[in-house]
Amino acid sequence: MDVNRVAAIDCGTNSIRLLIADRLEGRLRDVHREMRIVRLGQGVDATGQFAPDALERTRAALVDYAALLDRFEVPTVRMVATSATRDAANRDVFFAMTAEVLGRVVPGAVAEVITGAEEAELSFNGAVGELNSDAAPFVVVDLGGGSTEVVLGGHGGVQASYSADIGCVRLTERCLHSDPPTAVEIAAAREVVRERLGEALRVVPVEKAKTWVGVAGTFTTLAALAQNMTTYDSDAIHLSQVSFGQLLPVCDQLIGMTRAQRAALGPMHEGRVDVIGGGSIVVEELADALGQRAGIDRLIVSEHDILDGIALSIS
Numbered sequence: 001m002d003v004n005r006v007a008a009i010d011c012g013t014n015s016i017r018l019l020i021a022d023r024l025e026g027r028l029r030d031v032h033r034e035m036r037i038v039r040l041g042q043g044v045d046a047t048g049q050f051a052p053d054a055l056e057r058t059r060a061a062l063v064d065y066a067a068l069l070d071r072f073e074v075p076t077v078r079m080v081a082t083s084a085t086r087d088a089a090n091r092d093v094f095f096a097m098t099a100e101v102l103g104r105v106v107p108g109a110v111a112e113v114i115t116g117a118e119e120a121e122l123s124f125n126g127a128v129g130e131l132n133s134d135a136a137p138f139v140v141v142d143l144g145g146g147s148t149e150v151v152l153g154g155h156g157g158v159q160a161s162y163s164a165d166i167g168c169v170r171l172t173e174r175c176l177h178s179d180p181p182t183a184v185e186i187a188a189a190r191e192v193v194r195e196r197l198g199e200a201l202r203v204v205p206v207e208k209a210k211t212w213v214g215v216a217g218t219f220t221t222l223a224a225l226a227q228n229m230t231t232y233d234s235d236a237i238h239l240s241q242v243s244f245g246q247l248l249p250v251c252d253q254l255i256g257m258t259r260a261q262r263a264a265l266g267p268m269h270e271g272r273v274d275v276i277g278g279g280s281i282v283v284e285e286l287a288d289a290l291g292q293r294a295g296i297d298r299l300i301v302s303e304h305d306i307l308d309g310i311a312l313s314i315s
Contacts, residue, residue, distance in 0.1 A: 008310035013041030013145025037271020041084030116163020122309030139209035145169035168279035215305035218279030224267035
């Protein structure tokens with residue numbers, strides 16, 4: 001059997017994540033998977049540039065990832081950067097840093113910025129690989145820090161996609177300034193989300209979907225809380241089904257909580273405490289749209305996402 005060891009790195013607005021996997025006959029076997037909250041997109045929506053401390057946090061995480069690539073003897077790595085890097089005027093500084101750090105262990109390795117359409121396709125491919133084709137068409141939603149990808153398709157591939165210019169970090173920085181957010185701030189955030197999602201729903205015919213699949217940290221955290229977990233359990237979360245009757249009350253509670261109250265929740269990662277309320281607003285608006293347009297009443301949450309899609313895309 002020809003086993004090919006690869007590594008995928010996803011550098012988003014809020015987190016940077018690593019997957020080292022052995023690829024065999026189109027499937028992946030995890031060797032190592034981890035995530036760091038680095039908030040690369042801190043202030044990008046307002047300033048249009050990466051902040052020096054955000055770049056330094058990202059560099060520190062990437063140095064650790066490079067050491068893991070060396071330890072696990074990974075010959076091939078693909079690193080992609082998404083929403084924040086698409087928007088930052090000083091992204092050349094980011095590229096130089098990533099090339100210098102990764103190039104020490106994998107010669108020639110560099111980060112690449114992918115388009116929203118590419119991001120959507122990679123997320124979709126990573127999310128639906130283990131799902132039964134009877135549940136298709138799927139609408140996969142990747143809710144990130146700076147953007148939200150909405151993708152419709154099946155095991156035959158993507159039929160339509162749209163990258164909406166809104167995510168949990170961008171929405172929080174733009175609208176949710178108080179602790180807890182005021183009713184006026186929440187209403188303003190909902191208007192922004194409805195506007196951005198309205199654009200996505202004009203492009204992606206979600207009414208054709210049978211199954212909603214959510215990927216990334218907002219969805220996985222909501223699933224953990226909906227299942228009353230006291231600690232985060234990735235295996236129990238992966239491919240779990242959450243009814244809207246379970247999901248929406250959790251979203252409502254998180255939106256109205258203070259940061260201290262959210263931080264006290266057992267499954268909550270400290271790097272999501274200040275932005276999960278914004279993410280919950282996006283999820284509520286998505287649930288409303290998918291319920292009305294497609295009759296969907298539950299969410300499937302996948303721990304496999306763009307990272308897995310990146311690893312599968314490596315030739």
